[in-house]
Amino acid sequence: MSQRLAEIGVDVHYRHTVGDNLGRIVPVLELALTRSDVVLMCGGLGPTQDDLTRESIATVTGRPLQSDAEAEQRLREFFARRGLTATPNNLKQATVPEGGRLLENTCGTAPGLLVEHDGKVLIAVPGPPSEMREMMRREVIPYLTERLGGRPMAVHARVLRFADIGESTLVAQIDDIIAEQTDPTVAPYAKPGEVTLRLATKAESAAEAAVRLDAMEARLRERVGGNIYGVDDETMEVAVGLALRQRGATVAVAESCTGGLIASRITDVAGSSDYFLGGVVAYANEVKQRILGVPEETLADHGAVSEPTALAMAAGVRDLYGADYALATTGIAGPGGGSEEKPVGLIYLAVADAAGTLCVRHNWPGTREQFKHRVSQYALNLLRKRVLGIEMER
Numbered sequence: 001m002s003q004r005l006a007e008i009g010v011d012v013h014y015r016h017t018v019g020d021n022l023g024r025i026v027p028v029l030e031l032a033l034t035r036s037d038v039v040l041m042c043g044g045l046g047p048t049q050d051d052l053t054r055e056s057i058a059t060v061t062g063r064p065l066q067s068d069a070e071a072e073q074r075l076r077e078f079f080a081r082r083g084l085t086a087t088p089n090n091l092k093q094a095t096v097p098e099g100g101r102l103l104e105n106t107c108g109t110a111p112g113l114l115v116e117h118d119g120k121v122l123i124a125v126p127g128p129p130s131e132m133r134e135m136m137r138r139e140v141i142p143y144l145t146e147r148l149g150g151r152p153m154a155v156h157a158r159v160l161r162f163a164d165i166g167e168s169t170l171v172a173q174i175d176d177i178i179a180e181q182t183d184p185t186v187a188p189y190a191k192p193g194e195v196t197l198r199l200a201t202k203a204e205s206a207a208e209a210a211v212r213l214d215a216m217e218a219r220l221r222e223r224v225g226g227n228i229y230g231v232d233d234e235t236m237e238v239a240v241g242l243a244l245r246q247r248g249a250t251v252a253v254a255e256s257c258t259g260g261l262i263a264s265r266i267t268d269v270a271g272s273s274d275y276f277l278g279g280v281v282a283y284a285n286e287v288k289q290r291i292l293g294v295p296e297e298t299l300a301d302h303g304a305v306s307e308p309t310a311l312a313m314a315a316g317v318r319d320l321y322g323a324d325y326a327l328a329t330t331g332i333a334g335p336g337g338g339s340e341e342k343p344v345g346l347i348y349l350a351v352a353d354a355a356g357t358l359c360v361r362h363n364w365p366g367t368r369e370q371f372k373h374r375v376s377q378y379a380l381n382l383l384r385k386r387v388l389g390i391e392m393e394r
Helices: 002-007 022-035 053-061 069-080 088-094 129-147 167-173 175-180 206-227 236-246 261-267 285-290 296-302 307-321 368-388
Strands: 038-042 065-067 095-097 101-103 112-117 120-125 154-162 185-191 194-203 228-231 251-255 276-281 325-331 346-353 356-363
Touching (some): 002 129, 022 120, 038 053, 038 129, 053 065, 053 095, 065 069, 088 095, 095 112, 101 129, 154 206, 167 175, 167 185, 167 194, 167 206, 175 185, 175 206, 194 206, 206 228, 236 261, 251 261, 251 307, 261 368, 276 307, 285 307, 296 307, 307 325, 307 346, 307 356, 325 368, 346 368
Parallel strands (some): 251 325
Antiparallel strands (some): 101 112, 112 120, 154 194, 185 194, 325 346, 346 356
């Protein structure tokens, strides 16, 4: 809902989640009407006793609920076509606060509501996502666009994606740009293995917005461009695919602690069969030996989680598939299994090509899910830099 509103230049200043209780919903609505021109509600339009959106709007506006004859007839016909009889609670969905109107629901039985009251607007849409999205598209957005005068100043955004730099370091390098920001705005966001900058501006056309966004992007690239790996939907797996495709190269992966996540992310990209040959999830040492050719003495002397094992896994899977490049991961995802010598979060990542093999070691404590995602992100970036010939840490 917020995304659709941004596209027509409507700023979402507040969000509130409230339970299905009239005594809680009404104060939230009263507060919302004191600080916003338009209040959108999602959910609570069904036939059950805890569907209280209609009643809440009626209470706040002082407009009694009344039945809409056409909507009631449509509901009766809907149930009749299915050999059923509409019950009183079903027909509740055909009621609307006095002076308001129902919004057609083409995907379900519960109509939406729109009430103009004291210069403000209350709009309610169904909770099921498919119904909500379609009602936003067909009813809400056209209404609000017309209310705005038909020429919305849409929000246009661009996301710059960064690797090999933390949020605090990135912000420190561009703190003056962030401090001076007016239009476009520049907002940093961080998650495990990645930092992004979201540039945003309001404009009547995409072309007008592009001029401003291009200028800000150029300024940021001049300052920190070496860490940008993608723009907008160019995720790390997309960036890797582009690099491999440009060079006509192929890749294979050998994964232990990531359990196939790297292969999954690579194959999330359409057309990845052009460069991805296959992978091996080698959890057991016996699989590392038999499938990837990791020497028994390597595992005995150094253990499964070690640099020699990671290097052997990468070289082995490259030979197995005849790939130009190979990635390997072996580590301790936790929460158990660690030791003083090899703590939870320890990871070895290796990349191999015709020039040889490279292994890096890190320790990233966190949840098992966080660990696996961060490792997959870092491994893919390691591959991207190897393919592009970017100098890497050792």
